[in-house]
Amino acid sequence: MATRVRPSNKRCAVIGGSGFLGRHLVEKLLDRGYSVSVFDIRQSYELPGVAFHLGDLCDKQALLPAMKDVSLVFHCASPAPASDDRGLFERVNIQGTRIVIQACIEAGVQKLVLTSSASVVFEGTDIKNGREDLPYAKKPIDYYTETKIEQEKLVLEACDKEKGLLTVAIRPHGIFGPRDPQLVPILVDAARRGKMKFIIGDGTNLVDFTFVENVVHGHILAAERLRPDSPICGKPYHITNDEPVKFWDFMSDVLVGLGYAAPRYHLPYALVYGLALLLWLLALILRPLVSFKPTFTPMRVALAGTHHYYNCERAKQDLGYKPVVGLKDGIARTVQSYPHLRQGA
Ligand SMILES: NC(=O)C1=CN([C@@H]2O[C@H](COP(=O)(O)OP(=O)(O)OC[C@H]3O[C@@H](n4cnc5c(N)ncnc54)[C@H](OP(=O)(O)O)[C@@H]3O)[C@@H](O)[C@H]2O)C=CC1
Numbered sequence: 001m002a003t004r005v006r007p008s009n010k011r012c013a014v015i016g017g018s019g020f021l022g023r024h025l026v027e028k029l030l031d032r033g034y035s036v037s038v039f040d041i042r043q044s045y046e047l048p049g050v051a052f053h054l055g056d057l058c059d060k061q062a063l064l065p066a067m068k069d070v071s072l073v074f075h076c077a078s079p080a081p082a083s084d085d086r087g088l089f090e091r092v093n094i095q096g097t098r099i100v101i102q103a104c105i106e107a108g109v110q111k112l113v114l115t116s117s118a119s120v121v122f123e124g125t126d127i128k129n130g131r132e133d134l135p136y137a138k139k140p141i142d143y144y145t146e147t148k149i150e151q152e153k154l155v156l157e158a159c160d161k162e163k164g165l166l167t168v169a170i171r172p173h174g175i176f177g178p179r180d181p182q183l184v185p186i187l188v189d190a191a192r193r194g195k196m197k198f199i200i201g202d203g204t205n206l207v208d209f210t211f212v213e214n215v216v217h218g219h220i221l222a223a224e225r226l227r228p229d230s231p232i233c234g235k236p237y238h239i240t241n242d243e244p245v246k247f248w249d250f251m252s253d254v255l256v257g258l259g260y261a262a263p264r265y266h267l268p269y270a271l272v273y274g275l276a277l278l279l280w281l282l283a284l285i286l287r288p289l290v291s292f293k294p295t296f297t298p299m300r301v302a303l304a305g306t307h308h309y310y311n312c313e314r315a316k317q318d319l320g321y322k323p324v325v326g327l328k329d330g331i332a333r334t335v336q337s338y339p340h341l342r343q344g345a
């Protein structure tokens, strides 16, 4: 009879490990003595001690080899939020997550840590110091958020001590840091096209931006504290820098750090949101004829003009979480890591 090897608790798999957050997580896990399998649709780097498994997470047969003898799985894969492809989000974030859960059960994985998002409660209106018990958004601002909600519910409901699978969800917000493919590159692209002269609204709205190493720290704490007797089973946790900042101050610090001018002129929020909605509709209607992607989408305008910051007391209490890199330091390290995006480069 074949004997089943008991998975070592230092063997883990990172689904989405080629992405921005995934790669930072892999690097920290290696530092901490874990051996890591990466499962992703693409391979973006090579590292000693990391075994890559390429495939689509909707394919259970492709996933299973990455989970062999693994006790802990991190699921941080998702299509990019900027995509407008509802079918893709539903397939990957909802059906794919069901498959990830089935594969974990089949492979005998004991712990599943999901990267969710604090945006699962965001409907485009102010959230100040929001706690985890806020209800899920009834009118999510886009397909990305809609499917992140379903994904989180699936993972948290799958937590079953009897079946031997424990789950927890990390809800980061506005992740930034070296190698981020969206926040800084989109901002710089807008600045280079002369679109970052304006502040949407009065510029006083507070937002969480979270340095990637803090997000990684939250994931690893959650994984290591996830045991049958711990209070964290089946729960979501906000992980932020715990330093809400004015959205436009953060944007200005990054832009000025890279040699661009800070936005100065104010535009009314309702006007810009209305225009963004019109443009979005126009792009949708004209899609069969011409393809254009507006920089100021309704989702980005809502994020740029409202308060959305979250309380991370629950993570402090249950996980012993405390940010390891402050906001100022995080911005400096981020700016330094993008020499090719500097003004004039
Ligand atoms: N960035 C942020 O500000 C925030 C992110 N999050 C969450 O954090 C997680 C990581 O985000 P981030 O690192 O920024 O994103 P990235 O796009 O950098 O990383 C996601 C990775 O998953 C891969 N992937 C996508 N679809 C599949 C699939 N079907 N099968 C296998 N791999 C796939 C992507 O490949 P490819 O690039 O080819 O699509 C990419 O390598 C996501 O779950 C996201 O929802 C939550 C809050 C904030």
Ligand SMILES: CC(C)CCC[C@@H](C)[C@H]1CC[C@H]2C3=C(CC[C@]12C)[C@@]1(C)CCC(=O)C[C@@H]1CC3
Binding pocket: 081, 116, 117, 118, 119, 173, 174, 175, 182, 183, 186, 187, 190, 295, 296, 300, 301, 303, 304
């Ligand atoms: C053109 C400008 C008005 C805005 C440029 C910056 C934006 C690209 C980013 C500002 C806030 C960011 C953010 C996300 C993506 C990038 C921003 C819109 C997320 C939507 C990423 C995925 C999430 O789960 C939530 C994030 C909220 C903040």
